[in-house]
Amino acid sequence: MLGNFFADAIRGNKYKNFSLEIQKGIILHRNIDTFTDQHKIVRISKRRLHERYRHYDGVIIDMFYDHFLAKNWLDFSSIPLDIFSSNFYKLLHTNYEILPEKTKEMLPYLERYNWLYNYQYFEGMEQVLNGMNRRTKGVSQMNLAINDLKEHYQDFKNDFDSFFKELIEFTQHRITEL
Secondary structure, three states: OHHHHHHHHOOHHHHHHOOHHHHHHHHHHHHHHHHHHHOHHHHHHHHOOHHHHHHHHHHHHHHHHHHHHHHOHHHOOOOOHHHHHHHHHHHHHHOHHHOOHHHHHHHHHHHHOOHHHHOOOHHHHHHHHHHHHHHOOOOOOHHHHHHHHHHOHHHHHHHHHHHHHHHHHHHHHHHHHO
């Protein structure tokens, strides 16, 4: 879980500096990223956004899909999202010393705004999109993406539903290989 969460902060083969379990999480995350980036349904979702957001469209779609996952959490987990989120933040603190610097810097915001839990709400999504836009000094225009989510909500939800079924199958298969 830890490796999967902070994988984006680990470059190249530096993942080998971590325990075997964390290495597996990082490798799984990378495999999921590749699967997602190449998936036809994700490409359809990105095309709805591409003109305005260009190379930020993938980040936005990831966040939109996180919204649908959070909103429909109990369809995928028997643990309520608030409990899962709280336990996850505890896991991060318990393992703080091994977290990459970028993750350590993000952790206060992740907790303060309870991103994992609040992604299910438009207000939570808007807050994170505004923050991402600030980080890009307004270049990404991600602050406008909440309007795209609302305007094409059912289309994005349908994309997520179809894609996520395939992602679950892919992930289960990859976990057995790792």
